[in-house]
Amino acid sequence: MTKIIETIGLTKKYKKTSVVNQIDLSIEQGDIYGFLGPNGAGKTTTIRMLLGLIKPSAGQINIFGKDLAKNKINILKGIGSLVEYPSYYGNLTGFENLEAIRRLLRVQDKNRVMEILKTIGLTSAKDKLVKNYSLGMKQRLGIGVALLGSPKLLILDEPTNGLDPSGIQEIRELIKKLPHEFGITIMISSHLLSEVDQMANKVGIINQGQLIFQDRIQELRRKSAPKIHIRVNDPSMAKTILNNDGLDVTLTSDGEITINENDDSKVAYIANRLIRQQLAIYRIQEEKRSLEDIFLDITRRGENIS
Structure with missing residues (x-):
């Protein structure tokens, strides 16, 4: 796959403090990349560097296979962005706002404004003054402005921040359709994993300026799969028996055996197998982790995870 964004050792220091510390981002064409981290982790600083706003x-x-430092103007022509809250002219309508930006960007296609209004779901509100828009509508308008120049890459910094559940769903559905309908690659920052989980196919987690996880979201789901803990009278023997049966079993420091399985038939087999070997089972307990x-665990620990 073509890499749309690649950073190598990206670092930003203020005096002696590293706000972003040697991060290597990798975002491929068509990705919806969720850039996650607690507030103050370095997300916005990273995004501002990607947009050439800070050095x-x-x-x-x-970006697009070219060095941003040497090709800044050409690269930025292919990027649409929404950083923090969108700016708009409150006394103009939604249509007039987009038309003004279209002219500033010198977008030749005069039908582009109506296309964008349809894409962001504001056709019926195009003649309404923007100062009377809801916050969710203003966010959609901001994304519409970012889309006016037909970008290949869209960078959104906390686009659902402050929205009610209805507004969040509207933005989420809009973001999800952009790669499929228009071939746009999207990088979206957030501090809410549950929100990004419903949009992104790849995730990068930054904490205290360091990228501590970067992979497909399925890998995080795999880590959150339920585990079974079994307490028996002879944990070492139980582990040996089950390992010999080809089961992935580990022994915890407190004397429990842990199995990365939660299938009912597999748990029943394990219990029956141990009982037939004359082992006493004291407890079988399922551990579920969302x-x-x-996310909270790894950002609290601040360690890289694989």
Whole structure:
């Protein structure tokens, strides 16, 4: 796959403090890349470097296969962005706002504004003053402005921040359709894993300026799969028996055996197998961890996870 964004050792220091510390981002064409981290983790600083708004202290940024430092103007022509809250002219309508930006960007296609209004779901509100828009409508308008120049890459910084559940769903559905309908690659920052989980196919987690996880979202789901803990009278023997049966079993420090399985038939087999070997089973317990639990755990520990 073609890499749309690649950073190598990207670093930003203020005085002696590293706000972003040697991160290597990798975003491929067609990705919806969820850039996650607690508030103050370095998300917005990273995004501002990607957009050429601030200069890195060290490292390299390649976008569309070109060095941003050497091809800034040409690269930025292919990027649409919404950083923090959108700016707009409150006393103009939605249509007039987009038309003004179309002229500033010198977009030749005069039908582009109506196309964007349809894409962002604001056709019926095109003649309404923007100051009377809801927050969700303003966010959609901001994304519409970012789309006016037909970008290949869309970078959104916390686009659902402050929205009610209805507004969040509207933005989520809009973002999800853009890669499929228009071939746009999207990078979206958030501090909510549960929200990104419903949009992204790839996730990068930043904490205290360091990228501690980057992979397909399925890998995080795999880490959140339920586990079974079994307490028996002879854990070492139980582990040996089940390992010999080809089961992935580990022994915890407190004397429990842990199995990365939660299939009912497999658990029943394990219990029956141990009983037939004259082992006493004291407890069988399922441990469930949500993706949010995983996210909070790894950001709390601040360790790289594989």
